Amino acid sequence: MEKGKAIRVAVNGYGVIGKRVADAVAAQDDMQLAGVADVTLDWRARIVTGKGFRLFGATTERAEAMAKSGLEVAGSLEDLLAGADIVVDCTPKHVATGNVETYRRKGIKFIVQGGEKHSVTGHSFVAEASYETALGRDCTRVVSCNTTSIVRTLSALKFAGLLARARGTLLRRATDPWESHLGGIMNTLVPEAEIPSHQGPDARSVDPDLDVITMAVKVPETLAHMHYWSVQLARKAEKDEILEAFCSSPRISLVRMSDGLTAINAIKELMADLGRPHDNLYEVALWSDMLKVEGDELFYAYMVDNQAIVIPETIDAIRALTGFQADARASIAQTNASLKIGQLNLRA
Template identity: 70%
Template sequence: MSDKSIRVAVNGYGVIGKRVADAVTRQDDMQLAGIADTSVDWRLRVANQRGYRVFAATPKAHTSMSKAGIVLSGNLDDLLDEADIVVDCTPKHVATGNVALFRKRGLRFIVQGGEPHALTEHSFVAESNFDSAVGRYETRIVSCNTTSIVRTLGALKRAGLLKKARGTLLRRATDPWESHQSGIMNTLVPEQSIPSHQGPDAQSVDPDFDVVTMAVKVPETLAHLHYWNVELSRAADREEVLAAFHSSTRIAMVRLDDGLTGINSVKELMADLKRPNDNLYEVALWEDLVTIQNNELFYAYMVDNQAIVIPETIDAIRALTGLSTDSQKSIAKTNAALGIGSALY
């Protein structure tokens, strides 16, 4: 660890926060200042066991966490005193209330995709707009589904192949660890508007995208599944399209004829590869489903909503703090630390 490493605070130690914290500890130019939360459950006990410094996010939480036996190093203010940047991973809309504190302190910060683009006026996906984040004080990591959209459409755009795109999203009902509390059974629930919010959200990263999305919530919890129909800007064969997807290190090709016939088998592959938390950081795109008819491209892929935004968050830390001003160098560094590559197996 360099003496010049950036000190990162993580506020909120849930599905995303704990993965961000773990990813930070894997970087040689960052150190985890600590994590803040309000919970008294097993997650904070695991954080204690890992040696992470735990802080209470509120005075009330300090009392309840202490009574529950959570070893605390102070309150949120104490953590922020020791940080160069804070990654707010609190539940949807909570971060909006924290932003005033971060700004008052002149502290750089990152929020997640549950917050509106207007909160930071910048939304981030490393391969598309790293440069515009360099030196900023704040940015927003777009949602898991939006991240996948920007990665795949961005790869086609950089190859000069993208005219317009229409996508249908089959969205998991809830996170696996919360499936006993929420979710749906024996039904499908359409999102209440067309376009669904992911298309406009992708345009917050790249306004040039001509993209429309439709979404439906399905009764499963492992991952999201996308189907896309893209009108190509010019004639292209399948090999050129595949080359465009391969140009992104964060799109990984999988094949049905390898036995990866569903999102469950891809998730099992992550376990066999010994990824932390079975994380799929990449978009897992089925290579043998990529089809071109005339000037139309069809493809499908899987999105791990617990993991896909983690490398983006690490790159955003580098961009905001000036650790790196070169997107390719930052992406390569993050990929190496997290074991991300263009081939999964």
């Protein structure tokens, strides 16, 4: 893509991920939000136009229905794609698979989210691990929130020569907060039926060399996910060396129980106090004073904001696919600066 020219980005789907992607794209100096496509006629569509974003119907029929409901509509999804260089599909799970045919027919680069299978694109993306292999591709899949956190943390250990194998237990929130009135679980815990749970194999779709097994259980809360990890190190190490490895990742932030950040709700409150949009926690928030090293064994825990962690990865994937930035570190730094990532630590 021609340097100095803004990347025109279309967002298809304006749910919990789509609205955050749209805001993040609008915050980039090298990107232009071409518009947002959706099917809804309710308050969410009015938020789109209220922010000054162009609204499109996901189909011609939906565009007509939007117009009849009084919404200012710029056209259909096909019209949006005609004015974009790349589309980020943020539609509900499995819907994107059907949209892919349209994207391929239009010859437009596209990104799908972690709810879709690796086979949909043949490439899975986490910026710190697979940016280079995404350069110039037609498409990629930004992996799920939990998988993103797994790849970030294990890659930090791997790059430091510390990782042998990893075993993790995931406490998964039951549903998104805004949909908690529609369903979820209450007064119970629901284990994922198989071991390994899908997140471990999914992490290997990004980095096949990872020796990782995960187990997962749904818990009756909606704030965030929480992970507990037991890692066999490649050699004996001291705690300071482990912390240094985690600090080498630009998207892992250390938090401390001694600072009063004793639960995931406290960390979400910190995000609000920091003025993060939607209280977004883009980083993996890893408790440094809980972390324990016993010889060549490592134990640690962290929090994952499933609505926010994949947003910076999506921005980097846009640059990688379009070839706008060949250097992963440069893209990560640019995205982090625009979203104020890395300002979570309360102490040096």
